[in-house]
Amino acid sequence: MYTATKVAVLVLALVAAGAVTGQAQNNATVNVTAAVQQPVVVLKTNDLDFGLVFPGVNKPVTLGSASAGRFSVTGAAGAGVNLSFAVPTNLTSGLNQLPVTWDASWNQSNAAGGNNFAPSAALTPATLSGTGALFVFVGGTVAPTVTQVAGSYTGTVTMTVTY
Amino acid sequence: MRTSLTICWLVMALAVPVVAQQTSVTGVRPLVFGTVFPGVPSSVLRTDPLNSGQFDLKAHPGGTASLTFLLPAVMTGPAGATLPLVFGGNDAGFSASQSIGSQVAFDPRTSYLATFVGNRASVFLGGTANPSAGQRAGNYTGTITLTVVFF
Numbered sequence: 001m002y003t004a005t006k007v008a009v010l011v012l013a014l015v016a017a018g019a020v021t022g023q024a025q026n027n028a029t030v031n032v033t034a035a036v037q038q039p040v041v042v043l044k045t046n047d048l049d050f051g052l053v054f055p056g057v058n059k060p061v062t063l064g065s066a067s068a069g070r071f072s073v074t075g076a077a078g079a080g081v082n083l084s085f086a087v088p089t090n091l092t093s094g095l096n097q098l099p100v101t102w103d104a105s106w107n108q109s110n111a112a113g114g115n116n117f118a119p120s121a122a123l124t125p126a127t128l129s130g131t132g133a134l135f136v137f138v139g140g141t142v143a144p145t146v147t148q149v150a151g152s153y154t155g156t157v158t159m160t161v162t163y
Numbered sequence: 164m165r166t167s168l169t170i171c172w173l174v175m176a177l178a179v180p181v182v183a184q185q186t187s188v189t190g191v192r193p194l195v196f197g198t199v200f201p202g203v204p205s206s207v208l209r210t211d212p213l214n215s216g217q218f219d220l221k222a223h224p225g226g227t228a229s230l231t232f233l234l235p236a237v238m239t240g241p242a243g244a245t246l247p248l249v250f251g252g253n254d255a256g257f258s259a260s261q262s263i264g265s266q267v268a269f270d271p272r273t274s275y276l277a278t279f280v281g282n283r284a285s286v287f288l289g290g291t292a293n294p295s296a297g298q299r300a301g302n303y304t305g306t307i308t309l310t311v312v313f314f
Contacts, residue, residue: 024313028188030216032290032305034196034205034238034246036298076200076300163200 037076038132040161046070048138048157053098056146061139063105064112069138071159072110077132079163085119086158091142093151100155102140112137119157134161185221186228186313192217194288194307199246202296209256209289212263216288218309219261222279226313230257230286232271233308238292241301247293248305254289261285 048069053059061067075081083106090097107114108129117124119138128134138157194216199205207214222228232255237245256266259280269275271288286309 024186025310026186026188026313027308027310028190028218029306029308030190030218030288031193032196032216032235032238032248032307033193034199034292034294034303036240036246036294036300036303037198037200038300039201039297076198079200163203 037079037163038074040073040075040079040081040163042159042161043072044070045072048140050140050142053142053144053148055144055148058141058143060141062112063103063116063137063139065139068112069157071136071138073128073134073136073161075128075132075134075161075163077128077130079128079132081126081128081134081161081163082123083117083119083126083136084121084123084160084162086121086156086160087119088155088157091153091155093149093153096149096151096153098148098153099143100140101143102138102157104136104138106134106136108134110135119159186223186311187221188309188311189219189221190217190309191219191285194290196292199292199294201294201298201300204291204293206291207289209254209266209268209287210263211289215263216307217263218286218288220277220279220284220286220311222282222284222313224279224282226279228277228279228311228313229274230255230269230277231274231310231312232288233310234271234290235305235307238303238305240303241299244299244301244303246298246303247295249291249293250288251291256287258285258287263287 049067050059087102091100102119104119105114105116106126195214196205209215234250237247250271252270253268255269255271257277258266
């Protein structure tokens with residue numbers, strides 16, 4: 001009887017201990033994944049050159065002209081991108097200014113004909129080709145006044161491309 | 164003596180089924196950011212039914228459990244390149260009904276004490292991947308571990 005009581009007490013003690021420390025720990029994992037696409041790269045391939053202009057005579061450069069500005073873009077095949085531009089309203093020669101307006105187009109092949117747009121700070125959506133290529137053409141018109149001061153006028157066009 | 168032994172066997176018979184009741188946690192669905200672009204952060208919501216991470220839990224009805232994530236700071240990609248990960252205070256969710264549409268949000272960066280209603284529940288996880296502008300292209304992976312202590 002005494003031995004049996006000890007056994008019962010032991011069992012009860014074990015059960016009680018199990019109730020107090022009745023924890024079960026489990027672990028599980030899942031993967032986290034991402035596929036990073038190729039960075040977008042922008043290169044200038046041609047400067048926009050209006051050449052000689054004369055006071056009072058507007059001078060355009062069309063998008064298909066050899067003098068048009070050109071950018072080459074590479075990135076992830078078929079990816080959508082946004083084009084934005086910083087363009088001046090005047091070319092400058094010292095303190096003298098030469099008004100200019102802008103045209104642009106983008107194409108998946110290296111040809112001026114394509115999707116025309118007005119380059120500006122606003123985002124213009126475009127799509128890279130199946131090989132990840134995009135070509136952007138920039139033209140415009142300068143409008144010298146009849147009293148335009150002679151000189152060499154310059155400006156900078158900056159194109160930013162983001163996914 | 165006979166009476167004592169009988170009590171002993173009864174106690175053991177009652178104790179065994181309690182101990183044998185199963186608790187478990189299972190990784191069900193990976194956290195998938197899919198295609199991401201250099202310089203462009205990409206987030207997955209914990210309510211995203213396709214891309215959020217999911218763990219399924221099995222527990223005692225009415226029981227409680229502490230949930231603790233081991234979260235990687237980065238994913239690892241080609242040539243050892245790393246892609247930073249960020250988990251916010253609202254990126255994890257516990258659903259006592261295993262419904263992605265009915266979650267209680269919690270911070271996956273700290274332990275969370277969950278209460279079960281039935282014997283099954285789910286935990287969902289979102290997050291943000293922050294590729295740099297010069298992030299190397301390729302596939303990146305990491306491992307998320309959920310440790311559950313059932314009380």
